[in-house]
Amino acid sequence: MSQPINHTFDPTHLERSEPLVIDAGILKRGEMIINMGPQHPSTHGVLRLEILTDGEIVKDVSPHMGYLHRCYEKHAEKLPYNQVIPFVDRMDYMAAMNSEHAYAMGVERMLGIEHDIPKRIEYIRVLVAELNRLSSHFVAIGTYGLDIGAFTPFLWVMRDREHINRLLEWVSGARMLYNYIWVGGLFYDLPVGFEERCKDFVAYLKPKLIELQKVIIDNKIFIERTANIGVLPLDLAINYGITGPMLRGSGLKFDLRKVDAYSVYPEIDFDVPIGTGAMGTTGDCWDRTHVRVMECFESVKIIEQCIEQLLGEHKRTREFDPQAVVPKKIRPKAMDFYVRAENPKGELGFFFRTTGNTDIPFRCKVRAPSFVNLSVLQAVSKNVMIADLVAILGSFDIVMGEIDR
């Protein structure tokens, strides 16, 4: 018997659960407190921004989060390591493969089996992760265009993202939340013919990326809308712990794929694009978008090299079992372990504490890149126009699933 919900509406509920940060009693003449979100298309999910405005000018902004809090860390303390992976998918749902890769890598290092993983598995992991990075950047670029009034690129990237979704669906059976990369291996080998289809896709995508570059980052309207807006200086970025395309947009050549050289990335040749302030100031919204578009080209390069390896040196054999190294029992020794990897949004970190006598992590803390990246919003959006606030927030490329976890 389910109990009837006895819920009486009380207008003070909101005031008690999410009180305003800005004191409404001391507003000066002409100042106003405006809520943007939680249901607002340009906040990219359920983010609520409390804005103190003076006419069109944003005086102060204060983000409220937690509307999508699904207790990841509490769940992880109750589940064995392999069963946590679907929850990891649901954090950054735009780039689930990358998150899985980081998580599996961390657990493998704790078990000490990271050198036993066959090269073919690592190449497949990098291949699917880079495909997913492309699709995540596509969403970032497309919705960013949408935020500031460019509708066409959104349709174009969604069309191309659909191809990636179908490829990954073919691999794993799911379009967004894959549970494909397992601790110690993969759910299944690539389907027969996947490499060739991937090759076709890359051949199709290359001219489309140039089109995308022309219609977005070389577009005069786009440049005027984003150059010199939301400038994030490098020292501020480092002090706030910003990572990923945002940090590179501020001019630092820092990519964990190069710095930590995990998985098979050291065997792959690719560049790390950075923002140079070509259209305005280093670290403005244009630079961040520029870095993302350029990273798409780099991801294509990586995909091509992976396919070459998967068709050549590490090609499919009948005996190959992607679950050969998957441990029957995942029970790491007692330790504290921090692992990090480069996600499309930045540094994704997992902190594990294990006790050594159970299959369940004692503590699994996530250092989510969007969470850290969003924290700089208040610092860079003082005295900007409300419309520019939308442009700044869009250029951060946040995913609420990861911020609220």
Place this chain on the structure above:
Amino acid sequence: MSYTFQDIKEAIQARFGEYVVAGENTALGQPQLIVKTSLVKDVCLFLRDDKRFFFDQLSCVSAVDNGPVKNTLEVIYHLYSIPFHLFFVLKVEVERGDGKEQLPEVPSVVDVWRTADWHEREAYDMYGVKFSGHPDLRRILLPADWEGYPLRKDYIEQEFYHGIKVAY
């Protein structure tokens, strides 16, 4: 040259004296240095500004509750130095309190790295660690009028929240 855990520990001891180190755990793959709680901010400032290390990035702040039996709560700082590619793990250990009136208190490192701002708010939200000197210590993910600190090992959720049954 690349500095090891031992070098950094000795540098901290040379600067603050032997007593600053409350312990260490080098048995782990990633060795941890446990420092005196009251001095954690000074140690962090030293590590950030020292020309040998430049720990300019705070990767992560994690709180860990060891449960009512051990009665300790840890706050772990993962530092990273971008120019020298160095890692360092600092840890403070405090008594966990009862989670209602008595809350553990740790100095905030917001002035050293702004990254700590939201991470410390999250630790406060989930574990009830009071970070003294934090400019804006509020709950970050949960509603402001939520009761208790959910990631504590002895947490029991409230029965009703605004008239809605919590457990299902």
